[in-house]
Amino acid sequence: MTDLSVDLGFCVLKNPVIAASGTFGYGPEFQQFLDLNRLGGFVVKGLYYDPRPGNPPPRLKETAAGLINAIGLQGIGVERFAEEILPGLQGLDTAVIINVCGNHDEEYAEVVEYLNDRDGITAYELNVSCPNVKQEGRCPAMYPDATYRIVKLVKRISRRPLITKLTPNAADIIEVALSAQEAGSDALSLVNTFLALAVDAETRRPALANVFGGLSGPAIKPLALRCVYQVAARVSVPVIGMGGIMTGTDAAEFLISGASAVQVGTANFVDPHATLNIISELEEYGRRQGLEKISELTGTLKI
Numbered sequence: 312m313t314d315l316s317v318d319l320g321f322c323v324l325k326n327p328v329i330a331a332s333g334t335f336g337y338g339p340e341f342q343q344f345l346d347l348n349r350l351g352g353f354v355v356k357g358l359y360y361d362p363r364p365g366n367p368p369p370r371l372k373e374t375a376a377g378l379i380n381a382i383g384l385q386g387i388g389v390e391r392f393a394e395e396i397l398p399g400l401q402g403l404d405t406a407v408i409i410n411v412c413g414n415h416d417e418e419y420a421e422v423v424e425y426l427n428d429r430d431g432i433t434a435y436e437l438n439v440s441c442p443n444v445k446q447e448g449r450c451p452a453m454y455p456d457a458t459y460r461i462v463k464l465v466k467r468i469s470r471r472p473l474i475t476k477l478t479p480n481a482a483d484i485i486e487v488a489l490s491a492q493e494a495g496s497d498a499l500s501l502v503n504t505f506l507a508l509a510v511d512a513e514t515r516r517p518a519l520a521n522v523f524g525g526l527s528g529p530a531i532k533p534l535a536l537r538c539v540y541q542v543a544a545r546v547s548v549p550v551i552g553m554g555g556i557m558t559g560t561d562a563a564e565f566l567i568s569g570a571s572a573v574q575v576g577t578a579n580f581v582d583p584h585a586t587l588n589i590i591s592e593l594e595e596y597g598r599r600q601g602l603e604k605i606s607e608l609t610g611t612l613k614i
């Protein structure tokens with residue numbers, strides 16, 4: 312048997328498979344399908360301080376080998392999350408990661424400050440990379456200085472490790488990764504979705520009310536692998552890779568490219584058991600390859 316546990320420095324995951332934010336509800340929604348304790352961890356839907364309605368519909372469009380979404384970070388806000396959802400997550404034996412959002416720099420800090428005293432949280436993932444909220448898909452993670460500012464601000468007040476989630480829509484994702492690391496980020500997760508457009512040729516209108524959306528799923532896997540490889544080669548903090556992972560082999564490809572763990576998003580919509588299947592397939596892959604520990608794979612791409 313291959314030991315599937317991975318050490319991220321600030322915590323040890325029982326396996327490298329984490330359910331990605333926005334595709335797994337706040338966690339409890341998936342309890343009817345699987346035992347959350349079998350996961351390496353899960354990331355809750357993005358949380359602003361206040362509740363948000365998100366964007367108007369239509370907000371989802373399936374494409375060849377992918378999904379374009381413009382949900383616009385609909386959510387219940389941090390106060391309701393802390394009162395109604397978090398108590399139910401506190402007994403879990405898995406990493407619970409909070410995806411933190413903000414309309415401005417200070418809001419990221421306000422969400423973290425509100426949660427600092429609450430139990431049952433492993434780490435914060437700073438969502439500085441959503442392409443579905445501001446015009447033209449702009450977000451802080453497109454810019455090294457904006458990313459640095461937010462990470463630095465939150466780091467000062469956070470009592471938990473910070474993971475900064477990067478966008479592939481940055482001109483130079485390596486520069487942004489280095490800024491996040493310099494500002495004190497304990498790990499990096501990448502990638503968020505690719506800014507995209509779907510067109511209805513009959514009506515000559517965009518398929519989504521928001522015009523633009525973010526592309527995820529198998530269509531983006533080679534692009535995401537490239538980002539993970541480039542970033543992991545340059546930073547010293549652990550990298551959590553994602554983008555189109557549907558199978559254990561996909562997950563192995565991300566580890567080989569430099570990731571220490573992976574997140575699984577769109578696959579959860581295809582099959583709510585996807586994360587568990589990926590864990591089993593990764594274990595089988597490890598056995599086939601004669602690996603003692605799955606962590607041996609990280610960064611082993613032979614160039």
Ligand SMILES: Cc1cc2nc3c(=O)[nH]c(=O)nc-3n(C[C@H](O)[C@H](O)[C@H](O)COP(=O)(O)O)c2cc1C
Nearest residue numbers: 331332333357380438502503527528554555576577
């Ligand atoms: C419907 C939907 C909602 C998402 N919501 C969030 C979110 O709230 N916060 C976030 O950081 N990423 C969000 N994402 C991005 C995913 O977490 C992930 O980065 C991306 O989908 C790439 O992984 P995948 O190809 O495995 O889905 C969302 C993705 C989808 C498809």
